[in-house]
Amino acid sequence: MSENFADFLLDSIRKKGSVLCLGMDPVLEHFPPDLSGLPPKRALYSFVMEIMESVQDLTPVIKFQIACFERYGSEGIRILEEALRKAQKSGIITILDGKRGDIGSTSEQYALAYFSQQAPLPADAVTLNPYLGRDSLEPFFPFFKLRKGAFVLLRTSNPSAREVQDLKVESGPLYLEVAKLVKEWGKPFLGKFGYSSLGAVVGATYPEELSLLRGLFPEMFFLVPGYGAQGATEKEVASAFDTRGEGAIVNSSRQLIYAYKRSPYCEMGVKFGEAARLAYLDAREKLNLAIKERVKK
Amino acid sequence: MSENFADFLLDSIRKKGSVLCLGMDPVLEHFPPDLSGLPPKRALYSFVMEIMESVQDLTPVIKFQIACFERYGSEGIRILEEALRKAQKSGIITILDGKRGDIGSTSEQYALAYFSQQAPLPADAVTLNPYLGRDSLEPFFPFFKLRKGAFVLLRTSNPSAREVQDLKVESGPLYLEVAKLVKEWGKPFLGKFGYSSLGAVVGATYPEELSLLRGLFPEMFFLVPGYGAQGATEKEVASAFDTRGEGAIVNSSRQLIYAYKRSPYCEMGVKFGEAARLAYLDAREKLNLAIKERVKK
Numbered sequence: 001m002s003e004n005f006a007d008f009l010l011d012s013i014r015k016k017g018s019v020l021c022l023g024m025d026p027v028l029e030h031f032p033p034d035l036s037g038l039p040p041k042r043a044l045y046s047f048v049m050e051i052m053e054s055v056q057d058l059t060p061v062i063k064f065q066i067a068c069f070e071r072y073g074s075e076g077i078r079i080l081e082e083a084l085r086k087a088q089k090s091g092i093i094t095i096l097d098g099k100r101g102d103i104g105s106t107s108e109q110y111a112l113a114y115f116s117q118q119a120p121l122p123a124d125a126v127t128l129n130p131y132l133g134r135d136s137l138e139p140f141f142p143f144f145k146l147r148k149g150a151f152v153l154l155r156t157s158n159p160s161a162r163e164v165q166d167l168k169v170e171s172g173p174l175y176l177e178v179a180k181l182v183k184e185w186g187k188p189f190l191g192k193f194g195y196s197s198l199g200a201v202v203g204a205t206y207p208e209e210l211s212l213l214r215g216l217f218p219e220m221f222f223l224v225p226g227y228g229a230q231g232a233t234e235k236e237v238a239s240a241f242d243t244r245g246e247g248a249i250v251n252s253s254r255q256l257i258y259a260y261k262r263s264p265y266c267e268m269g270v271k272f273g274e275a276a277r278l279a280y281l282d283a284r285e286k287l288n289l290a291i292k293e294r295v296k297k
Numbered sequence: 298m299s300e301n302f303a304d305f306l307l308d309s310i311r312k313k314g315s316v317l318c319l320g321m322d323p324v325l326e327h328f329p330p331d332l333s334g335l336p337p338k339r340a341l342y343s344f345v346m347e348i349m350e351s352v353q354d355l356t357p358v359i360k361f362q363i364a365c366f367e368r369y370g371s372e373g374i375r376i377l378e379e380a381l382r383k384a385q386k387s388g389i390i391t392i393l394d395g396k397r398g399d400i401g402s403t404s405e406q407y408a409l410a411y412f413s414q415q416a417p418l419p420a421d422a423v424t425l426n427p428y429l430g431r432d433s434l435e436p437f438f439p440f441f442k443l444r445k446g447a448f449v450l451l452r453t454s455n456p457s458a459r460e461v462q463d464l465k466v467e468s469g470p471l472y473l474e475v476a477k478l479v480k481e482w483g484k485p486f487l488g489k490f491g492y493s494s495l496g497a498v499v500g501a502t503y504p505e506e507l508s509l510l511r512g513l514f515p516e517m518f519f520l521v522p523g524y525g526a527q528g529a530t531e532k533e534v535a536s537a538f539d540t541r542g543e544g545a546i547v548n549s550s551r552q553l554i555y556a557y558k559r560s561p562y563c564e565m566g567v568k569f570g571e572a573a574r575l576a577y578l579d580a581r582e583k584l585n586l587a588i589k590e591r592v593k594k
Contacts, residue, residue, distance in 0.1 A: 070410050073374060174464060
């Protein structure tokens with residue numbers, strides 16, 4: 001078993017033949033009617049568990065959005081704890097998407113919460129915000145020896161992303177400068193496949209920046225949000241991949257977990273779990289096709 | 298009762314005659330020996346409750362560091378829930394320090410967790426990370442009508458703060474550009490005292506920047522970390538205040554909650570709660586004196 005997160009991730013992607021990461025962003029208001037009779041926390045639990053069961057043989061990675069669980073306080077976090085352990089048992093790689101970033105002594109508490117041996121919220125990787133600089137990320141690094149990893153925000157997928165991330169610094173936009181820092185910070189964590197365990201978040205909703213970053217930073221593993229509900233197409237997403245068709249995972253949340261709502265799944269009369277599975281298979285095929293096209297070029 | 302957070306905060310500071318915010322960053326390794334026999338979560342609970350009881354008549358504000366509770370998963374969050382409710386009952390203003398920032402639909406979940414009527418983690422204000430731009434902060438704004446507020450990170454207090462925050466954008470360093478954005482975003486939320494409910498975090502460990510920002514942004518309420526354990530002096534902190542001696546709160550965590558460890562409190566044989574109270578009184582006096590000096594000039 002590989003001791004490097006980037007290797008571990010790539011191994012898992014190859015084995016499952018999928019670069020599609022299921023994004024677990026459960027929001028009660030979007031839950032199917034058959035769960036609406038339940039108390040909120042029961043509904044959250046049932047929804048998360050059923051989605052996980054229906055995709056666990058397919059997806060190499062699940063990204064859990066902490067906010068959707070924190071929304072329900074300690075009881076929501078308890079469900080997240082259980083979901084993380086369940087994913088671990090099923091051999092699925094877990095990314096905790098909390099975009100944390102704080103002064104060193106505080107970041108250490110977050111690192112212990114997710115990466116220590118007795119971590120209550122055990123995850124394989126996390127997302128991190130770079131605004132506080134290197135010492136805010138450093139407490140996570142010692143765990144990289146234990147096959148842990150992280151994705152630092154460069155270009156996020158939301159509409160206002162440009163507002164701060166595109167501020168022109170002397171040599172270009174800010175996110176590019178942050179990318180250079182991430183490259184430096186990630187050098188000690190290169191795996192045998194040439195990728196670092198310190199990856200980056202780059203939204204597919206900004207395909208030009210995605211393509212530019214791919215070219216400039218071949219050693220960076222990208223976590224790519226924005227595919228599906230946020231509007232990016234397979235072709236746009238494909239530019240996140242290198243000429244081997246590797247080096248990225250593509251996250252899709254709403255498009256998968258609420259697939260039961262949309263055509264053709266709503267007409268098929270399948271349950272939300274089954275709809276998520278079918279939507280996953282469909283998106284996986286489209287992505288693999290688009291990546292194949294890209295590799296040919 | 299004021300409907301604006303900045304007014305509410307200033308009222309409370311005036312009533313209690315203190316600009317000192319107690320920072321609740323409980324880390325087990327620093328707990329006093331009389332708690333070391335307890336199981337971790339019991340110790341955390343006892344420590345937090347006793348500290349709160351010993352300062353509740355003195356401090357206008359308590360800032361809770363979410364990481365220190367998340368460290369213990371759902372059980373830690375349950376303790377935070379209880380502490381927040383206890384603070385509320387005692388009429389203490391609460392700041393949840395999570396430095397959150399995410400795409401709009403996700404930030405909404407955080408906003409509901411802290412600010413909604415049935416919020417499991419009810420707080421008066423939060424700290425927010427600006428890296429994702431305006432739409433990541435927007436879901437919090439509707440609650441500003443209900444006396445809620447936020448502090449956006451400009452200049453944090455940690456050593457690596459300069460790394461990203463000082464990157465030179467066309468008109469100056471990044472944090473100054475972010476400050477201009479925060480000023481714009483905060484305009485709709487000005488209170489009767491001239492301060493906005495959208496404040497900013499500015500570390501006292503960078504006194505020159507603090508002084509510059511104070512001069513440029515008179516309507517911004519500052520939350521100032523870095524005093525005490527992180528090394529900033531009262532004189533440095535005083536530059537966060539305007540000529541009326543207002544417009545800022547100063548956070549101190551370790552220097553207060555672990556006061557029992559250091560001189561003169563360790564020699565006095567007082568319990569950690571009493572030590573925190575004495576340290577609070579001492580720091581309050583020094584701060585008030587330094588602010589008075591500043592106002593005179």
